[in-house]
Amino acid sequence: MDYNNVKKVISQRQSLFAQQMAENASIEKNKLLQLLELANYAPSHRRTEPWRFVVFQNKEKNTFFRKLASIYKSNTSNEYFDEKKFHKIEKKSKNVAAVIAICMNRCPKESVPVFEEQWAVACPVQNMLLGMKSLGIIGYWSTPKMAFSNEMKSFLELEGNNQCMGFLQLGISKEGLPEIPRKENNPIEEKISWR
Numbered sequence: 553m554d555y556n557n558v559k560k561v562i563s564q565r566q567s568l569f570a571q572q573m574a575e576n577a578s579i580e581k582n583k584l585l586q587l588l589e590l591a592n593y594a595p596s597h598r599r600t601e602p603w604r605f606v607v608f609q610n611k612e613k614n615t616f617f618r619k620l621a622s623i624y625k626s627n628t629s630n631e632y633f634d635e636k637k638f639h640k641i642e643k644k645s646k647n648v649a650a651v652i653a654i655c656m657n658r659c660p661k662e663s664v665p666v667f668e669e670q671w672a673v674a675c676p677v678q679n680m681l682l683g684m685k686s687l688g689i690i691g692y693w694s695t696p697k698m699a700f701s702n703e704m705k706s707f708l709e710l711e712g713n714n715q716c717m718g719f720l721q722l723g724i725s726k727e728g729l730p731e732i733p734r735k736e737n738n739p740i741e742e743k744i745s746w747r
């Protein structure tokens with residue numbers, strides 16, 4: 553295994569958003585499955601494998617965005633409700649080709665703390681973010697407040713202490729989209745203290 557190859561894949565990962573996605577594009581189920589296969593290589597304490605995914609494509613994806621917008625409406629007081637934002641959520645369905653709802657399945661025995669299960673669900677998400685480019689897919693992890701609502705929980709049919717942890721919004725890059733320079737993170741040296 554070559555460090556530079558691994559670094560290349562990791563350092564070139566980039567979140568790209570709905571405005572960078574081509575309208576009315578689709579992603580074949582087989583490609584989504586390849587992406588999800590990468591997810592399943594993630595680690596988890598006591599091998600609880602708490603990651604679960606609900607995939608929305610085609611018409612179901614439109615239903616998803618309508619639901620997201622309706623949850624925004626029902627969970628926002630009149631004072632803060634923004635009609636433009638409501639329509640913006642619905643319209644995302646034009647550019648986003650598929651949505652993967654990221655869910656945490658709480659181990660029934662609760663053999664590890666809930667935060668460990670949440671951390672373990674972030675690992676497969678990163679695996680997918682890393683794999684997207686190789687499959688010609690762009691996207692990002694989105695965590696709107698609506699993801700954590702009871703309405704979303706029942707829409708996703710999550711029972712008990714299972715949780716939604718956001719959505720992987722996936723699409724195909726607009727044709728001729730210029731390379732968007734990656735915003736560099738602050739240097740790692742600033743984040744380490746050596747003892």
Ligand SMILES: Cc1cc2nc3c(=O)[nH]c(=O)nc-3n(C[C@H](O)[C@H](O)[C@H](O)COP(=O)(O)O)c2cc1C
Nearest residue numbers: 565566567568569674692693694695696718734735
């Ligand atoms: C846990 C988590 C939640 C995120 N939630 C959102 C979100 O709700 N909306 C959004 O636009 N981006 C969200 N992002 C993506 C970030 O905007 C993105 O990672 C950040 O801008 C850094 O860019 P990069 O991914 O290209 O390095 C989230 C990322 C993570 C890890």
